[in-house]
Amino acid sequence: MxxxxxxxxxxxxxxxxxxxxxxxxxxxxxxxxxxxxxxxxxxxxxxxxxxxxxxxxxxxxxxxxxxxxxxxxxxxxAGGESDFTPMPVACGTCGSLTAQPRYVVFRTVRSYLIWAKLGRLDGIFCRDCADHAAARASIVSWLWGWWSLPGLILTPFALLANLFGGSKPRRENTRILLRQARAFLGRGDLVLARSLAEQAATFARGPDDRARVAALLRATDGAVSGHHRRLKSRWRPGGRVFLAQALPLLALPVTIAIFVLIAIRPWDQPVSTVAPIAVHPATVGEIRHVAVDGLKLRMAPLPGAPVLTLLDRFTTVEVNAATASPDWVGVRTPAGIEGYVETRALYAGSGSRFKTEWCSDNRGAPPTAGEILSRRVSGDHRLLVHNDGRRDGVVKLKTLAGSTVLSVYVPATFHIGVGGIPDGTYRIEYATGTRYSRGCALFIDEMQASVLPMTVTFHYQSPTATRSLTNIAEVWLSPQSGTVPRPLPLPPDRFAADD
CATH class of the missing domain: 1.10.287.110 (DnaJ domain)
Incomplete structure (x- = not known):
């Protein structure tokens, strides 16, 4: 041309x-x-x-x-609006003549952190070029649509719209199909012209468009007589491009569900013991965790049976015997003591997870600098604690038998003087971390516990002896260069054993 x-x-x-x-x-x-x-x-x-x-x-x-x-x-x-036979409309992408052109709008989404831009890729397409345009628009949205909050909402809708062929505006497609029908009518192809007029009828809504469609249908009545084969629509969803767009969309909810499951970890949740939720019966060999403080381990599965010992909250026990009643179960403690406890006082699942949640819920108010968290006895001696690290710390003076005499809170970068220490020889343990929980006497996040591989002895001096600040014992929570010996790691449960 x-x-x-x-x-x-x-x-x-x-x-x-x-x-x-x-x-x-x-x-x-x-x-x-x-x-x-x-x-x-x-x-x-x-x-x-x-x-x-x-x-x-x-x-x-x-x-x-x-x-x-x-x-x-x-x-x-070109000079007027007189009646004429138009040329068929060609695909705007490949330029080929098609019996079923469509004006299609595909959506694209581009995100810019806090806002998203909704774009469009439109044109007159044959079916093959429309599939390729849909794939291009969807690829743009997959790559750029998810990086903002509005994009998270708009992108799935754009991908679904592109998957099912985009949007086909009625007025524009009526005009295209009517023009195409007149072009083939002028060429003497009544069958094809009538099929296009019937397709235009599905888009026509205004009275003018309906009148034009009716006129074309009357002009092609001859195609009805004899053998009239309806033109099969090529615009139904399907094909390889449809599957290529559908598979990632089908995988999207599965991927989201996997991430949700990983986040909430339903398999690691403790079993609720609040009625009317049923408690799963314990089986022999199962590991469970004490859910209450001061659980009584009894000699027999009876409420009034003698008490062997008290179990602390979060204690791990092994189920070693079943009973005639599902309300009682035989357990063995970490110390090897065997007895019976009420089933509803034990939780299944991860004891550490349950403990973390309980400690977080019972965190209490944050301690203040130099706050004495616990004190059993008092005396006349002093201790200077240096915390040059970036995390808060708790220092404990424990007797050689493991009982805590004094516990003090030392925030990061603080130097705290502690008084009221009685005579005796003590082991010094300390822990650092963030978000201290008063309920558990532990740090919830980033906790690390240590013990000094030496003891500190405070003894009474005569009343006439001169006291000097240079004789005050000092402790560093951050290891100093050249310090020998260095602190030894300590399990967090050992650190809070007597709290």
């Missing part, structure tokens, strides 16, 4: 483009040309006429439907 046939009114020539130019080239040429011929820049009559022609050309060529209709106008018909 010659350039004159593709540009009967010279619209492409006004913009200085070839008829094969894409939409972006048309917009760029218009922006460049309008700066030159705008009346504010050049008030001459010639410039005003060029500006008018430029606006007229851009109004037609920027619109996908009007441009397709313009490209199908022969030079002889």
């Amino acid at each position: 010659t350039t004159m046939a593709r540009d009967p009114k010279g619209y492409y020539a006004v913009l200085g483009l070839d008829p094969e130019a894409d939409a972006e080239a048309i917009r760029a040429a218009y922006r460049q040309r309008v700066k030159v011929v705008h009346p504010d820049r050049d008030p001459s009559t010639r410039a005003r006429e060029e500006f008018r022609r430029l606006m007229e050309a851009y109004a037609v060529l920027k619109d996908v439907i009007r441009r397709a209709e313009y490209d199908g106008v022969a030079p002889a018909e």
Whole structure:
């Protein structure tokens, strides 16, 4: 086809483009040309006429439907609106003639951290080019659509719309199908023209469009007589491109469900013992955890049986015997003591997870600098504690038997003097971390416990002895360079054993 046939009114020539130019080239040429011929820049009559022609050309060529209709106008018909046989509409991407063109709009989503931009990829497509355009739009949304809160909402809707063929505006598709039907009617193909008119009827809504469809159906009545084969629609969802878009969407909820399960860990939740929720019966060999403080381990599975010992909260026990009643179960403690406890006082699942949740719920108010967390006895001696680290710390003075005499809170970067220490020889244990829990006497996050591989002895001096600050014992929570010996690691449960 010659350039004159593709540009009967010279619209492409006004913009200085070839008829094969894409939409972006048309917009760029218009922006460049309008700066030159705008009346504010050049008030001459010639410039005003060029500006008018430029606006007229851009109004037609920027619109996908009007441009397709313009490209199908022969030079002889370019001057008026008389009845004529139009040329068939071609695919705007591959340029091939198709019996079932559609104007389709595909959505794209691009996120910019706090906001998202909803774009569109539209045009007149044959079915194959529409599939490729849908895949391109979906790829853009998959790559760029998820990086903002609005994008998380808009992207799934855009992907679903593209999956099912995008949106097909009724008015535009009615115009395209009617034009295509008239083109094939002019060529004498009544069967194809009638099938296109029937497809146009599914899009037509306004009275004018319905009247045009009815006129075409009357003009193709001859196709009904004899053998009339309805044109099979190629626009139903399906094919390889449909599957390529559907599979990631099907995998998306599965992936989300996996991440949710990992986050909530339902398999690691303790079994609730609050009625009416049933408690799972304990089986021999199962590991369970004490859910209450001071659980009584009895000699027999009876409420009034003698008590062997008291079990602390979070103690791990092994189920070693079943009883006639599901309310009681035989257990063995870590110390090897065997007895019976009530089943409802034991939790299944991870004891450490249950303990972390309980400690967080019973955290209490944050301690203040130098606060004495516990004190059993008092005396006249002093201790200076240095915490040069980045995490808060708790220092404990314990007797050689393991009983805590004094516990003090030392925040990060603080140097605290502690008084009231009685005579005796003590082992010094300390822990560092964040988010101290008063209920558990432990740090909830990043806890590390240590013990000094030496003891500190405080003894009474005569009343006449001169006391000097240089004789005050000192402890560093951060190991000093060249310090020998270095602190030894300590299990957190050992650190809080007598609290």
